[in-house]
Amino acid sequence: MKKIIIHWTGGNYTPNEKELESYHFIVDNCGKIHAGNYTPLDNKNCYDGKYAKHTGGGNTNSIGIAIAGMFGYKNKDSVGNFPITRLQFEACMKKVAELTKTYGIVISPQTVLTHYEFGLLHPKTSSAGKPDIEFLPPFPKLKSSEIGDFIRQKVKWYKNKINFSP
Ligand SMILES: [Zn+2]
Numbered sequence: 001m002k003k004i005i006i007h008w009t010g011g012n013y014t015p016n017e018k019e020l021e022s023y024h025f026i027v028d029n030c031g032k033i034h035a036g037n038y039t040p041l042d043n044k045n046c047y048d049g050k051y052a053k054h055t056g057g058g059n060t061n062s063i064g065i066a067i068a069g070m071f072g073y074k075n076k077d078s079v080g081n082f083p084i085t086r087l088q089f090e091a092c093m094k095k096v097a098e099l100t101k102t103y104g105i106v107i108s109p110q111t112v113l114t115h116y117e118f119g120l121l122h123p124k125t126s127s128a129g130k131p132d133i134e135f136l137p138p139f140p141k142l143k144s145s146e147i148g149d150f151i152r153q154k155v156k157w158y159k160n161k162i163n164f165s166p
Contacts, residue, residue, distance in 0.1 A: 001040050001103040003111045004096055005055045005118055006151060007066040008073075008132040012082050015068050023054050023066040029082075031091035036064075040103065057125025058118050063099055066132075067092050076135045083137035093151065097158035107152050107159070117148045 009019045013029035019036075020026065024043075026034045038052040040063045045051070054064025067088055072080025096112065105111050110121075116134045119127040133151075134144040142150055 001043070001063050001099075001105065002061040003058075003113070004063045004065060004099055004105060005058060005113060005115055006092065006096065006133065007054060007064060007115045008070040008084060009066045009068050010073070010132070011068060011071050013068050019066065019068070022052055023064045024052050025063075025065040025095060026068050027065070027088050027092040027095065028068045029085050029088050031087045033091065033095050040099075055115055055118055056127045057122050058127060063103070065092060065096060065099070070132070073131065073135075076140065079135070079137055086138040089136065089138050090154075093154040094158045096151075096155045097162060100155065100159055101162060107156055109148060109152070112152055112155055114148055114151065116144065 011019055015026040015034045021037050023036045024038060024040050025036060028034060036052055043051045043059055043062055046060045051059060052064050053059060055062060067084050069082040069084050070080060071082045100107055114133045115127060115130045116132055119130045133147055136142055136147055
């Protein structure tokens with residue numbers, strides 16, 4: 001696996017069938033990680049239809065993890081009734097760190113990124129203009145352009161913690 005793309009589901013706090021179909025992992029509001037219907041390795045080959053379709057134009061060799069929530073989100077002043085919580089955000093970062101270790105993925109802006117960032121990097125795909133993650137409710141002062149780097153710092157921190165724990 002070459003990269004990890006981080007999403008929000010745009011749904012409520014409980015993963016539904018469609019979401020489990022679309023992502024390899026979903027983090028609920030209690031911080032619990034739900035495994036989706038497909039495993040990361042199913043995305044090595046995206047020609048057989050049996051893979052998690054999480055990122056238009058970016059599914060091959062790509063792991064999709066989503067934070068459950070953000071249904072009704074319009075903008076930073078109108079986030080709906082299911083804003084991402086701090087607990088669930090941290091649980092997601094920890095899981096991403098574990099995945100970088102499991103699959104030997106180096107943390108960089110090309111390899112650990114949000115769906116929003118993927119859309120900016122690939123403007124001709126259906127991922128262009130995706131809002132996840134342009135705003136992080138637990139950290140409302142972060143600008144959209146800062147969230148990717150913030151996430152990568154967090155993931156590095158958790159990865160170091162894993163590396164040095166006995
Ligand atoms: Zn997405």
